[in-house]
Amino acid sequence: MERHLQPDLPDVEVPERRKKRARAPYGLAAPALVWLFVLFVIPMIAMVSLSLQTGNSLEGFRQTFRFANYTDALSQNGDIILRSLRNAAIVTGVALLLAYPVAYWIAFYGGKFKNVFLFLLLLPFFISFVIRTVAWSFILSDNGIIFGTLKTLGVLPDSYRVLGTTFAVIAGITYNLLPFTILPLYVSLEQIDRRLVEAAKDLYASKRKAFTNVVLPLSMPGIFAAVLLTSIPAIGDYVNASVLGGPGTTMIGNVIQSEFLRDRNYPEATALAIVLMGIMLVGAIIYARLLGTERITEA
Amino acid sequence: MSAIATEPRQVELPAPVARGPRRRWTRFLLPTYVIAFILYLSFPILVIIAFSFNQTRGGFGTSPRVKTTWIGFTTDWYGRLFDLPDLTAAIRHSLTVGVLSALAATALGTLLGLALARYRFRGRAGADFVIFLSISAPEIVLGAALASFFVALGVSRGASTLFLSHTLFSIAFVAVTVRARAAGLDRSLEAAAMDLGANPVTAFFKVTLPLLFPGILAGFLLAFALSMDDFVISQFTQGPFTMFPTWVFGATRVGIPPHVFVFATIIFLTGATLAMVQALVSRHRT
Numbered sequence: 001m002e003r004h005l006q007p008d009l010p011d012v013e014v015p016e017r018r019k020k021r022a023r024a025p026y027g028l029a030a031p032a033l034v035w036l037f038v039l040f041v042i043p044m045i046a047m048v049s050l051s052l053q054t055g056n057s058l059e060g061f062r063q064t065f066r067f068a069n070y071t072d073a074l075s076q077n078g079d080i081i082l083r084s085l086r087n088a089a090i091v092t093g094v095a096l097l098l099a100y101p102v103a104y105w106i107a108f109y110g111g112k113f114k115n116v117f118l119f120l121l122l123l124p125f126f127i128s129f130v131i132r133t134v135a136w137s138f139i140l141s142d143n144g145i146i147f148g149t150l151k152t153l154g155v156l157p158d159s160y161r162v163l164g165t166t167f168a169v170i171a172g173i174t175y176n177l178l179p180f181t182i183l184p185l186y187v188s189l190e191q192i193d194r195r196l197v198e199a200a201k202d203l204y205a206s207k208r209k210a211f212t213n214v215v216l217p218l219s220m221p222g223i224f225a226a227v228l229l230t231s232i233p234a235i236g237d238y239v240n241a242s243v244l245g246g247p248g249t250t251m252i253g254n255v256i257q258s259e260f261l262r263d264r265n266y267p268e269a270t271a272l273a274i275v276l277m278g279i280m281l282v283g284a285i286i287y288a289r290l291l292g293t294e295r296i297t298e299a
Numbered sequence: 300m301s302a303i304a305t306e307p308r309q310v311e312l313p314a315p316v317a318r319g320p321r322r323r324w325t326r327f328l329l330p331t332y333v334i335a336f337i338l339y340l341s342f343p344i345l346v347i348i349a350f351s352f353n354q355t356r357g358g359f360g361t362s363p364r365v366k367t368t369w370i371g372f373t374t375d376w377y378g379r380l381f382d383l384p385d386l387t388a389a390i391r392h393s394l395t396v397g398v399l400s401a402l403a404a405t406a407l408g409t410l411l412g413l414a415l416a417r418y419r420f421r422g423r424a425g426a427d428f429v430i431f432l433s434i435s436a437p438e439i440v441l442g443a444a445l446a447s448f449f450v451a452l453g454v455s456r457g458a459s460t461l462f463l464s465h466t467l468f469s470i471a472f473v474a475v476t477v478r479a480r481a482a483g484l485d486r487s488l489e490a491a492a493m494d495l496g497a498n499p500v501t502a503f504f505k506v507t508l509p510l511l512f513p514g515i516l517a518g519f520l521l522a523f524a525l526s527m528d529d530f531v532i533s534q535f536t537q538g539p540f541t542m543f544p545t546w547v548f549g550a551t552r553v554g555i556p557p558h559v560f561v562f563a564t565i566i567f568l569t570g571a572t573l574a575m576v577q578a579l580v581s582r583h584r585t
Binding site: 024044046117125131233266 | 346
């Protein structure tokens with residue numbers, strides 16, 4: 001149509017220009033995509049390849065396509081995998097319950113101080129999570145500022161301890177992941193049209209009814225995102241179990257880390273990492289199906 | 300915009316059902332909880348700052364370890380900040396890798412974000428998917444994959460593998476940040492510059508780049524913060540080139556020297572200040 005309007009435009013210029021424009025996005029995206037391909041896609045393939053090899057760290061590893069590496073890794077670590085899944089489920093549930101009221105209050109009643117509250121919530125996360133976890137090990141230690149004081153006051157028996165227990169591990173992971181729970185919740189609650197809540201109240205819904213029938217369903221995309229963003233890092237965590245846990249609180253991340261970095265049993269470590277990735281992918285897909293796909297696109 | 304959004308809430312409607320005095324104290328329940336929650340989140344930080352001023356008993360010849368109880372106030376550790384050469388080296392490593400990888404990730408991620416915000420091209424869906432995967436892949440899986448790759452290549456792990464890996468996990472975050480900023484940008488400004496005789500490169504540097512600046516700065520700071528905070532991927536890709544978080548993790552077995560808490564306090568205060576400045580800059584620019 002353009003050509004009819006401008007008959008004197010030289011024919012060659014149009015495709016030439018188009019070609020130039022068509023090349024622009026590739027030039028812009030190429031360096032980053034090459035980096036992502038070489039250091040993300042290829043390493044994933046290298047990991048899959050390594051997980052099927054046999055050998056040891058002294059004599060080297062050979063590709064033998066030994067799928068039994070997976071069944072071996074699973075049968076040796078079944079209870080640890082289950083424990084990791086259970087811990088992650090508890091962490092996700094507790095973090096949701098703790099974070100939802102906070103996100104709700106800031107989104108609905110934060111007023112012009114919303115950003116200040118968000119800043120205060122994110123402030124602690126300027127310190128590396130390893131050091132925050134170390135700080136918790138100080139706080140929770142047997143004779144530390146809380147339990148030491150309570151013991152000298154005679155409130156708690158001397159044998160009472162939290163450090164080294166599953167409780168400490170779960171509490172530590174929850175603490176470290178709370179920002180990943182609270183931010184998506186806040187974003188979805190903040191987007192809710194306040195007039196809908198008022199309409200519900202005008203129609204004689206009680207405060208509670210307005211919440212359960214209007215606010216809660218509308219914040220589902222946020223809950224969905226919060227559950228994924230909390231549970232995925234929770235399953236693979238090993239820092240909390242190392243710093244706050246004891247001998248009986250090992251998680252699957254600890255096994256992968258020590259098999260890979262200490263024992264150099266690469267096939268078993270990588271097989272476990274791939275199993276972990278698979279569990280998360282399958283879990284995310286089932287979860288998405290249960291909630292309905294339109295929810296994900298919204299999120 | 301926030302003024303419009305907050306308006307409807309300010310119109311207090313009379314409650315349809317009158318409630319007794321019970322409402323009076325329940326009104327304070329949620330705000331109190333929010334404050335308690337913020338205190339809970341900040342509690343370890345307060346402990347770190349406080350314990351950076353704690354004396355240690357004994358162990359003067361050997362390196363001192365922070366005690367879990369309060370012994371007495373001292374500012375000694377601030378004066379003896381660089382006493383531990385290993386720790387100082389680890390801090391230097393973290394800062395170097397942090398700055399270099401954030402610069403690289405900002406350069407690469409900005410261009411990628413721009414391409415994704417502005418063009419529909421073949422392979423775009425694939426690029427989106429890889430970005431999504433690299434953000435959502437669990438750290439331990441990413442760390443194990445990178446380490447496998449370096450093992451398969453026979454590359455010894457150290458500063459360069461750390462740089463490559465840290466840049467990798469930051470690219471996607473920068474791209475997403477810049478893309479959000481670029482999507483809200485008025486493209487006619489760039490077209491106007493070109494109509495006024497600027498070639499595309501000049502238009503990009505004189506018009507597009509300054510307008511994108513808050514997004515790029517946010518992306519850079521995010522990349523730097525991610526790199527400084529990272530533990531898992533560092534542990535898998537560092538080899539003998541110890542970073543600050545991995546050094547601290549290693550020290551948990553023998554006891555934490557107070558210098559760690561001093562460094563943590565300084566990093567925290569710097570980070571918090573930078574974030575506040577960044578927030579003010581982006582508010583000013585928009």
